Amino acid sequence: MSRDWTEPNVCIDENLTLTADNQLQLARWSIPRPVIDVMVTSTADGKVTAPQPVLPGVKMMDQQVSWKNDSPLPASLRITVTRGTRNWVVSNPNAIQLRDRWTRTINTQPDEPFTTSISNGRTGSAVDLGTNSVAEPNPGRQWLWMGAAESDEWLPQLLQPDDVFRMWYQCYYWTPPPWSDNANKNSPQHEVYSRYTRIMAWAFPQQGTLVKG
């Protein structure tokens, strides 16, 4: 049977959706949402037993994470890297430095994030108090604590539907040369702790394709 009237029809864009009984609702990807949350713990905290004068040094953390855009729309991504307290003890005249770095890609494998020439974070210290008349380093040690802090990165590209975001994080420590074996007047004390890094990502919604502007 044909109808002689037109039923009013309202189409909706991809950020709106319908429930099973045809009621209008907002799609779950229409608001910012957490999509990655991984805690990485250091596997090399404690005493520094040997000098590490060559970059990148000793690996403390190594973690790969990924997320596939499971929505029908592009998404932008905000990465948040939270570094736990870093602390170290270093003896005159030696140096300890922590470096971390992450690489990220869309749909390909990221390169291993060696911290040799490029790094995201870098923290450390040295106190050089010189030597006495028989070339022994003068006594002297330094303790330092750096509080937890965050580093945000807004991905410059959009993730298209079904795109896979991958990120590889690593943290190292090394001992920038030179290194004295009889530091702190033959009583060397060297420790380094990076505790944890938490890697989070939030996906942010984009406008649909049906209604633009």
Added chain:
Amino acid sequence: MSMKVCVGPHMMSTVNGTGPAKTWYPQVIKEAFLGSQKDGKIERSPDPVTMIDGELLVTNNNAAPIYVQMLLHRAPRSIVSTNPVTVVIHDAYSWAVGENPQAEYPSVGLDTFGGKLQTDKASTSPDDLDYGVYFLDIDDTQTYIDIGQMDPGDVLHFRYIAAVQTPGVWTEPSDTTPRYEAYAYWARLQCLAVPA
């Protein structure tokens, strides 16, 4: 063919369909990457010497008001100093919103990173100074700065400055070559907007 329905701010309805407008979604609307002009060796600087100086202008071109935040992300920073000299990197920002805004010159000293190693008295003469060199590096840091509401047509003028200073005692040892260095590397500004 879809029926056009009446919608309020941040929504759109066309013959194609109905949905949220672009202004509904949080987004980075503008950014700037500011590099340091003075990394490396420094001279005695009782007054701060500029390392990074930059600005970002953002206009609300939308029909609706937006709420704006600035993410200020600072690079890892480093200093090297020699007993008993202090080396610090100050940074500061300022901003103004309006039709034709002019933010004030950022007054240096809102945030400070740096250090000093002193192993003898401040009055010790160059010939008698103990040998002591201090190296300090810190990770990158960031701050989200709430700007507030920007009405249609409003412009945001945001300014940032980083400067190195050597306040207080300046005595150079006479028997060794002292090291005084500062590295600010970069600062990144990212302006974020959500519907007001």
